Amino acid sequence: xxxxxxxxxxxxxxxxxxxxxxxxxxxxxxxxxxxxxxxxxxxxxxxxxxxxxxxxxxxxxxxxxxxxxxxxxxxxxxxxxxxxxxxxxxxxxxxxxxxxxxxxxxxxxxxxxxxxxxxxxxxxxxxxxxxxxxxxxxxxxxxxxxxxxxxxxxxxxxxxxxxxxxxxxxxxxxxxxxxxxxxxxxxxxxxxxxxxxxxxxxxxxxxxxxxxxxxxxxxxxxxxxxxxxxxxxxxxxxxxxxxxxxxxxxxxxxxxxxxxxxxxxxxxxxxxxxxxxxxxxxxxxxxxxxxxxxxxxxxxxxxxxxxxxxxxxx
Amino acid sequence: xxxxxxxxxxxxxxxxxxxxxxxxxxxxxxxxxxxxxxxxxxxxxxxxxxxxxxxxxxxxxxxxxxxxxxxxxxxxxxxxxxxxxxxxxxxxxxxxxxxxxxxxxxxxxxxxxxxxxxxxxxxxxxxxxxxxxxxxxxxxxxxxxxxxxxxxxxxxxxxxxxxxxxxxxxxxxxxxxxxxxxxxxxxxxxxxxxxxxxxxxxxxxxxxxxxxxxxxxxxxxxxxxxxxxxxxxxxxxxxxxxxxxxxxxxxxxxxxxxxxxxxxxxxxxxxxxxxxxxxxxxxxxxxxxxxxxxxxxxxxxxxxxxxxxxxxxxxxxxxxxxxxxxxxxxxxxxxxxxxxxxxxxxxxxxxxxxxxxxxxxxxxxxxxxxxxxxxxxxxxxxxxxxxxxxxxxxxxxxxxxxxxxxxxxxxxxxxxxxxxxxxxxxxxxxxxxxxxxxxxxxxxxxx
Numbered sequence: 018x019x020x021x022x023x024x025x026x027x028x029x030x031x032x033x034x035x036x037x038x039x040x041x042x043x044x045x046x047x048x049x050x051x052x053x054x055x056x057x058x059x060x061x062x063x064x065x066x067x068x069x070x071x072x073x074x075x076x077x078x079x080x081x082x083x084x085x086x087x088x089x090x091x092x093x094x095x096x097x098x099x100x101x102x103x104x105x106x107x108x109x110x111x112x113x114x115x116x117x118x119x120x121x122x123x124x125x126x127x128x129x130x131x132x133x134x135x136x137x138x139x140x141x142x143x144x145x146x147x148x149x150x151x152x153x154x155x156x157x158x159x160x161x162x163x164x165x166x167x168x169x170x171x172x173x174x175x176x177x178x179x180x181x182x183x184x185x186x187x188x189x190x191x192x193x194x195x196x197x198x199x200x201x202x203x204x205x206x207x208x209x210x211x212x213x214x215x216x217x218x219x220x221x222x223x224x225x226x227x228x229x230x231x232x233x234x235x236x237x238x239x240x241x242x243x244x245x246x247x248x249x250x251x252x253x254x255x256x257x258x259x260x261x262x263x264x265x266x267x268x269x270x271x272x273x274x275x276x277x278x279x280x281x282x283x284x285x286x287x288x289x290x291x292x293x294x295x296x297x298x299x300x301x302x303x304x305x306x307x308x309x310x311x312x313x314x315x316x317x318x319x320x321x322x323x324x325x326x327x328x329x330x331x
Numbered sequence: 332x333x334x335x336x337x338x339x340x341x342x343x344x345x346x347x348x349x350x351x352x353x354x355x356x357x358x359x360x361x362x363x364x365x366x367x368x369x370x371x372x373x374x375x376x377x378x379x380x381x382x383x384x385x386x387x388x389x390x391x392x393x394x395x396x397x398x399x400x401x402x403x404x405x406x407x408x409x410x411x412x413x414x415x416x417x418x419x420x421x422x423x424x425x426x427x428x429x430x431x432x433x434x435x436x437x438x439x440x441x442x443x444x445x446x447x448x449x450x451x452x453x454x455x456x457x458x459x460x461x462x463x464x465x466x467x468x469x470x471x472x473x474x475x476x477x478x479x480x481x482x483x484x485x486x487x488x489x490x491x492x493x494x495x496x497x498x499x500x501x502x503x504x505x506x507x508x509x510x511x512x513x514x515x516x517x518x519x520x521x522x523x524x525x526x527x528x529x530x531x532x533x534x535x536x537x538x539x540x541x542x543x544x545x546x547x548x549x550x551x552x553x554x555x556x557x558x559x560x561x562x563x564x565x566x567x568x569x570x571x572x573x574x575x576x577x578x579x580x581x582x583x584x585x586x587x588x589x590x591x592x593x594x595x596x597x598x599x600x601x602x603x604x605x606x607x608x609x610x611x612x613x614x615x616x617x618x619x620x621x622x623x624x625x626x627x628x629x630x631x632x633x634x635x636x637x638x639x640x641x642x643x644x645x646x647x648x649x650x651x652x653x654x655x656x657x658x659x660x661x662x663x664x665x666x667x668x669x670x671x672x673x674x675x676x677x678x679x680x681x682x683x684x685x686x687x688x689x690x691x692x693x694x695x696x697x698x699x700x701x702x703x704x705x706x707x708x709x710x711x712x713x714x715x716x717x718x719x720x721x722x723x724x725x726x727x728x729x730x731x732x733x734x735x736x737x738x739x740x741x742x743x744x745x746x747x748x749x750x751x752x753x754x755x756x757x758x759x760x761x762x763x764x765x766x767x768x769x770x771x772x773x774x775x776x777x778x
Contacts, residue, residue: 082739083430085451102772168608169539183539185608188551190758274552277607278753293423295743296447 070309077302083292087299094303104304106279107287110194114283115262117198118205122258123251126206130213131243144214148207155204159271162200163187166272187273190280197268197281205261209254216250217243252323256316263312284308378408379679381686382428382435384421384667385413388632388701389493393690400689407682417555418444429453429672436675437683439493442481442666442734443741449484450739454670456487461684462691475706475726481734482668490668491691494703496627497729498561498650498662499721505644506532506542506622518648519545519623522565522594525651529604532622545623546605546612547595549756550749553611555633556626558752559745560735561650564662565591568653573736573744574777581773583748584766590653592762596755607756617641625650625662628725632702647721649728661728663735698722740776747772 077094079087098104133144150158165172166186173183186196224242233241244251266285269275275282275290282290284304292301383393390413397409412435414421422444428434429448440448448454457470464470467488471479482490500519507514510531519525525545532544548558563573571587574580582588598605605612613630615621617639634642650661669690671683694705695715704725716722736744751769754760 082447082451083426084448084453167610168606185606185757188549188608188757272552276550276552276750276753277757278750290746293426294419294746295740296426 073302073305076299077306079299081297081299081302083296083298090299094300097300098303098307103279103282103287107275107282107284110279110281111263111265111283111285113194114198114201114265115259117195118201118262119255119258121198121202122205122209123254125202126209126254127213127247127251129206129210130217131239133210134214134217144211147210150204151207153204155267156271158200158204159268162196163272166196188277190277193273193277193281197272200268200272201262201265205258209258212254213247213250216247219250220246248323252319255319255323259315259319260312263308263315376406376408377678377682378410379436379675379682379686380410380412381683382412382414382425382438384418384439384441385415386494386629386632386701386703387636388629389697389703392693392696392700396689396693397686400686403689404682404685409686429674432674434672434674436679437669437671437686439667440490440670442492442668442737443745445482445489445668445670446484446737446741447739448670449489449737453673454489455673455680456489457491457671457687458684459488461681462491462688473708475708475711475729477731477733478664478666478706478729481664481666481737484737490670491687492666492668492705493690493697494629495664495666495706495729496629496704497664497725497732498556498564498625498627499724499728500648500650501616501624501626501630502646502648503616503619503622503641503644504646505641506619510622514646519651520649521654522651523654525598525623526602526604528623529602533604540603540606540609541620543605543609543612543615543621546609546615546621547598548612548625549607550753551607551611553614555611555613556624556630557745559748560663560665561625562588562591562595562748562752563735564650564660564732565594565653567660567663567733568656568658570657573748574773578738579777581744581770581777583751583773584763584770588766589762592752592755592766595752596759596762599756600759607753616645628704628722629702631721647724649724658731660730660732662732664729664732665735743776744773747776 076087078089078091080090080093081087129147133140133147164170167173168183168185172186177183184192187193220243224246225238228238228242264285265283266289269281269283269286270289273281275286285308288301288304288308291297291304381397383390394411397411401407401409414424418441422441425434425438425440426448445454457467459465459467459470462470464473470488478495479488479492482488482492502514502518504514507517512528512531517528519528529544532542533540534542547561548554548556550558563571566572566583566585566587569587569590571585571591572582575582599607609615610618610620612621612624613626616624616626617634617637619639619641628647631642631645631647634645652659669683669687671680671687675683691705694707694710695713697703697705698710698715698719702719704722706726706729710716711726716726735741738744747769750772751765754765754768755762
């Protein structure tokens with residue numbers, strides 16, 4: 018902890034020095050106090066976010082088998098990453114999972130929110146019903162869905178007669194990824210539905226009243242009032258659901274262990290396998306940083322797109 | 332955004348990054364902590380931490396002999412911790428604890444998981460003198476030949492096994508009798524024998540395979556028996572190995588492996604006798620829907636623990652051999668050894684050695700009460716082994732059978748073979764293609 022204090026003081030001095038005006042200037046004093054007030058939060062982030070990230074970056078430059086001290090190996094792990102076929106497969110699977118999950122989650126949760134935002138008898142019960150899967154642990158959900166997906170289980174009992182055969186949902190390479198996507202959508206829509214409902218409730222009723230006076234129909238209300246004013250909520254849902262998708266681990270670990278033959282192996286699971294099964298912590302850290310960069314870039318792109326569109330309505 | 336605020340933000344971010352880097356630079360080196368120098372005062376009681384993988388039938392025995400050891404050694408305390416359910420979780424927890432300097436003083440560990448620890452000097456060699464032997468050779472000759480090989484590294488023995496395991500064929504006598512078969516005479520002696528038995532024992536109702544004569548394990552999440560050990564054993568029967576003699580190149584795409592994998596693929600796709608999508612074979616066995624399954628001696632206790640009625644009707648027969656096998660051996664062996672943490676103090680290490688001596692001195696009880704085989708020569712020649720049902724079968728299957736590879740990339744190698752198996756049985760990928768890919772993946776690991 019002494020190191021932390023010294024670093025914080027250094028940071029404050031640095032902050033003051035960069036600013037060229039005398040530190041006793043009233044504006045700067047105010048800023049300095051502001052900085053002091055955010056220091057606890059900054060310290061928290063430094064300890065639990067920046068430090069682990071910096072450490073992960075350092076470890077990614079080493080050959081680190083977990084038990085013995087890390088040995089510096091430069092960019093070797095990153096070079097290996099480019100040649101690693103399993104990395105490419107797991108990256109592809111991750112994108113498939115994210116893309117496959119995200120769009121249905123956005124559409125279904127928004128549709129549910131629009132349906133359940135209005136006033137009707139039993140509204141709270143129905144909302145709760147949709148939200149229940151969210152509060153169940155991913156492990157439990159996986160166990161339940163494994164039973165549902167059993168070749169002789171309920172899903173095939175329903176779909177088998179329609180399809181004319183009983184698919185092996187979790188052991189067929191072309192089906193297993195989609196089986197997990199379906200499960201993820203089922204568990205996630207309740208959460209995003211709630212976010213959308215909160216967003217809908219923040220839209221002032223007067224906008225709708227004014228539009229109705231102008232003769233707008235329901236479709237026009239949705240197109241010109243609801244959707245534009247839901248943009249901040251939509252942005253939040255998009256960012257969070259994508260990040261959540263990229264971090265997916267539990268379903269794949271519990272249902273298929275990444276199989277059959279890596280068909281459902283996603284980046285997070287591949288990182289885990291390298292770190293704790295193959296004890297290749299250096300490579301696992303390199304994978305983690307690549308994953309971080311991917312999520313960061315995608316989030317920035319999303320923010321950029323949505324904000325540029327916001328300008329159209331300004 | 333106004334410029335001064337921007338500068339202040341840049342400054343704050345820099346400060347936080349500086350802090351992060353300072354913390355990274357100041358982190359303690361991951362070296363074992365050194366113990367305080369001995370003083371003239373009487374030594375305090377020695378407390379050791381002992382971790383064990385989870386196998387309920389064994390825990391009570393462990394506790395009993397730990398209590399005895401404590402009674403014989405006043406001042407010794409033992410904290411006995413049983414790890415999480417499956418091997419993978421236990422190994423993760425153990426290795427993480429060892430890396431963080433919080434590992435146990437002594438611990439059980441799967442032989443194939445030990446190689447990285449052995450290679451990095453994280454465990455100490457076994458002190459055969461403390462165990463009452465003049466040499467390592469003397470200790471080795473007190474065990475059935477070859478059964479300690481998986482616990483050695485570069486010729487040095489690092490652990491005593493608290494269980495040596497090999498897979499044989501479990502058989503449900505009732506299902507055999509229901510099909511008009513005599514389990515004592517009609518059990519499969521060769522892999523080829525499985526096909527006619529499947530014709531008689533498989534039951535298909537409404538297009539669904541309701542009862543299977545036999546099924547392999549395919550490395551599915553519920554599997555408790557590794558398919559790779561079986562497949563490696565099958566290939567070895569035909570003269571196949573995992574890597575070449577120098578350990579520099581994988582040999583998993585050679586003819587014995589191709590024939591083995593082809594047999595499994597045909598079992599699923601051509602004959603339709605088995606299916607990786609169905610309830611895994613071991614579970615199907617104790618549920619009474621699979622007549623034969625491959626597993627280790629511990630599986631009997633496991634079935635008993637599940638309170639399955641199959642416990643009363645099961646028996647074990649030798650693992651089938653190929654009709655033209657060159658090596659009449661079983662599935663690859665593995666064991667759980669008791670290892671000692673190199674980072675523990677010498678006092679604790681000595682207590683661990685003593686405890687290992689105590690725990691390894693009762694192979695009969697571990698066999699009769701927990702179904703675990705500690706294959707001392709004395710036990711193999713005793714009447715006890717004859718009295719415990721099926722144990723002689725496992726012991727016979729061990730003769731001449733090798734251990735699974737002791738290698739730092741052992742799990743990655745096994746995974747590569749496991750993935751090839753899954754491609755073969757879930758995608759119907761041509762066997763040679765799947766094994767060529769596995770070879771290329773393993774070669775990469777061996778570099």
